[in-house]
Amino acid sequence: MMKEIILVVDDAPDMLQLLKRSLEPALNCEVKTAHSGEDALRLLEQEPADLALIDMKMPGMDGMELLFQLRRKHPWLTVVMMTAHGCIELAVEAIKSGAYDFITKPFDHDALVLNLGKALERSRLLRENLKLQRHVQLHDAFQNLVGRSAKMQRVYEAIQMVAKTDLTVLVTGESGTGKDLVSRAIHALSDRRDRAFVAVNCPTVPENILESELFGYRKGAFTHATQNKIGLFQEAHRGTIFLDEIGDISTTIQTKLLRVLQQKEIKPLGDTKSVQVDVRVIASTNRDLPAKIKTGEFREDLYYRLNVLPIVLPPLRERREDIPHLVSHLLEKHCEELKRPRKRVSAELMHYFLQAPWEGNVRELENIIIRGILFAPGNEIRPDDIGVPDLLKEKKCLVEDSVKNLNYRNAKEELLQRFHARYIGNLLSHTEGNVSQAARICGLERQALQQLMRKYGIRSEDFRGG
Numbered sequence: 001m002m003k004e005i006i007l008v009v010d011d012a013p014d015m016l017q018l019l020k021r022s023l024e025p026a027l028n029c030e031v032k033t034a035h036s037g038e039d040a041l042r043l044l045e046q047e048p049a050d051l052a053l054i055d056m057k058m059p060g061m062d063g064m065e066l067l068f069q070l071r072r073k074h075p076w077l078t079v080v081m082m083t084a085h086g087c088i089e090l091a092v093e094a095i096k097s098g099a100y101d102f103i104t105k106p107f108d109h110d111a112l113v114l115n116l117g118k119a120l121e122r123s124r125l126l127r128e129n130l131k132l133q134r135h136v137q138l139h140d141a142f143q144n145l146v147g148r149s150a151k152m153q154r155v156y157e158a159i160q161m162v163a164k165t166d167l168t169v170l171v172t173g174e175s176g177t178g179k180d181l182v183s184r185a186i187h188a189l190s191d192r193r194d195r196a197f198v199a200v201n202c203p204t205v206p207e208n209i210l211e212s213e214l215f216g217y218r219k220g221a222f223t224h225a226t227q228n229k230i231g232l233f234q235e236a237h238r239g240t241i242f243l244d245e246i247g248d249i250s251t252t253i254q255t256k257l258l259r260v261l262q263q264k265e266i267k268p269l270g271d272t273k274s275v276q277v278d279v280r281v282i283a284s285t286n287r288d289l290p291a292k293i294k295t296g297e298f299r300e301d302l303y304y305r306l307n308v309l310p311i312v313l314p315p316l317r318e319r320r321e322d323i324p325h326l327v328s329h330l331l332e333k334h335c336e337e338l339k340r341p342r343k344r345v346s347a348e349l350m351h352y353f354l355q356a357p358w359e360g361n362v363r364e365l366e367n368i369i370i371r372g373i374l375f376a377p378g379n380e381i382r383p384d385d386i387g388v389p390d391l392l393k394e395k396k397c398l399v400e401d402s403v404k405n406l407n408y409r410n411a412k413e414e415l416l417q418r419f420h421a422r423y424i425g426n427l428l429s430h431t432e433g434n435v436s437q438a439a440r441i442c443g444l445e446r447q448a449l450q451q452l453m454r455k456y457g458i459r460s461e462d463f464r465g466g
């Protein structure tokens with residue numbers, strides 16, 4: 001375990017040496033020393049400490065001033081003040097200002113070690129708490145995104161990486177692949193999480209209204225502008241704006257957006273002055289923007305401004321191993337929302353799910369599941385309940401067609417992945433998630449089957465009935 005760091009701040013070099021020599025062995029920690037408040041702040045910029053022990057009386061920046069600065073810059077740092085005997089009022093003041101404890105000089109060695117030991121313990125608890133909070137935030141942000149396939153793992157990594165920055169993100173992917181969910185996850189994991197997340201579905205707002213919606217207007221700007229209106233960019237100030245389906249906006253609005261991204265300011269309609277805005281932009285599209293650039297429908301400069309950090313979502317047919325998990329997630333979610341008892345899908349229907357073309361991606365799967373929950377008479381949703389019998393009879397060769405453009409290695413990997421997702425998926429649907437029984441049926445050792453399931457991200461619990 002790394003040693004905890006105590007930063008001792010005092011203008012007297014003897015005192016610094018004395019404390020370093022006595023505290024390091026007694027608390028099994030590393031003591032760093034700073035001879036002034038400025039020096040302490042500089043050291044903390046380079047490396048964080050677990051505890052600061054600060055002398056109240058120092059020339060230049062005194063202990064109280066340093067405490068104020070630390071509360072602002074390093075709010076989680078535990079601070080203990082050293083005061084001269086008889087300065088109790090100042091010590092109480094320090095506690096009120098956020099110091100954890102104070103020690104009066106001259107001090108008794110054992111009492112000092114005991115007090116600092118307690119302060120370190122508090123710092124440890126705070127650290128643990130912060131770690132837990134981060135874990136919960138991460139879990140909350142991702143819990144709506146289901147899928148453990150390698151392709152989705154890469155998406156989660158990208159989300160975490162871009163969330164730490166303020167840069168513009170362009171999320172692309174076919175319709176229904178989860179672009180909206182991904183944008184919300186980026187916001188939820190960013191420092192802007194406590195501020196607004198404003199989502200604008202661009203194509204649903206008529207073009208002449210979109211501009212005033214985004215940028216706002218002044219009273220009298222046009223016939224019906226009877227009062228000032230704040231635009232969505234201003235509403236999203238300090239937060240995130242999500243421009244859904246950016247590929248569909250007019251070139252006039254593209255030009256205005258480019259200005260916002262370049263200058264970080266907007267000009268409401270009818271106003272002469274611009275307003276500064278601090279907004280993180282996430283845009284999404286299911287269109288082929290480079291193709292639209294070629295036909296002159298999309299501005300190339302805007303594309304490069306938007307595409308700073310791209311996230312590409314895979315279509316569902318390229319991550320079929322996620323289908324069983326998605327099915328069980330969607331069943332749970334919608335049975336609860338529709339207040340229906342928990343249902344499961346039949347082996348035959350799961351077989352269909354594992355090979356369907358899924359042009360509408362997760363949204364299409366979700367709609368089928370909702371239909372099934374509403375229309376299946378029993379606990380089990382069957383193909384007939386949702387009108388897919390014809391598709392089942394049709395044995396179209398969707399698989400080989402879709403890999404014809406891949407090289408040999410990738411095509412083989414892709415087909416192997418699909419084969420396993422389908423084959424093992426069918427087995428487990430049949431045995432309702434019983435791995436031993438599935439292994440017996442297919443003639444594999446249980447361990448060998450489990451190994452394959454791990455490799456291809458297949459979970460038995462996704463096949464158990466509710």
Ligand SMILES: Nc1ncnc2c1ncn2[C@@H]1O[C@H](COP(=O)(O)OP(=O)(O)OP(=O)(O)O)[C@@H](O)[C@H]1O
Binds near residue numbers: 173182286
């Ligand atoms: N990975 C996923 N896990 C769970 N649910 C998902 C996932 N991806 C998508 N969904 C669900 O599918 C539906 C469509 O997702 P979403 O609206 O995010 O897609 P989209 O890519 O923004 O679609 P469009 O391009 O049509 O706007 C939503 O109800 C969403 O909850």
